[in-house]
Amino acid sequence: MLKDTHTAEIEAIRSRYADQRSAVLPLLYIAQDTYGYLSRDVIREVADILSMPYTDVFEVVSFYTLFYERPVGKWVIQVCDDVPCCYLGAEEVIAVIKQQLDISEEQITQDGMFTLQRVKCLAACDRAPVVQANLEYIYNVTPERVDTMLRELRARVESGEALSISGHAAEDYEFTANGTMRLIERRLGDIPGSATSGVQRREAHKINTQVQQSVAPEPAQAVAEQRIAAESPVAPSPDRSSAGAHPDLDNEDGSATPAHAAQQDAPRAEGESA
């Protein structure tokens, strides 16, 4: 029972709120991480801890899509299939994941490792297509990168890493220019002199652009570029890496440069207004 295995944690959460009903979300996260999903019995257990009616807790669980009422895999892979991600290949990514895992949406792989879901905008459109795995963001996923992504996720389970299906330890990952996955270091803002200062990003982007100009774009990305060019008054940058990398994101040194930042940093022509 949660009240026996997580006594201190539950009491600490309850003590934060004047009304203990307010603790329902964090307690449900603990329950989901402990049991893997929120069955009727688990929902009832949380309701008992908080002295709430079962139906009140059930309504919360059924409202939020990140609470799972049925068993899911150790990794819940959610692929954004909203418009910007689809423009850049989300449907192709989903097709490759389904093929590699031999499952459809909402199914679990035979080894219990993965569940695949479609979701709407994950609010990271500038790094589309975006995949969320147990709330960890993985940016710029292409069909060619799916295999690496799945192998990395599987390896983390096999290494004995304690996963949080509710995303307690969620981080962000990107692909480097050589196709490996890398944890993105979190920073509070663009601090001058840091590895992500505007000047350094601009310099890294410039080098990256020179290196990548001689590389032909992938067919799928070339099509996406043509679509964007046809529908946007601003022409997209022409460079793409052969590994399907986003030109503004995968720099030669493997660092990330958001597209919007690169555009802001670009020198303006004389007389051009800001």
Ligand code: FES
């Ligand atoms: S459309 Fe996919 S993150 Fe916004």
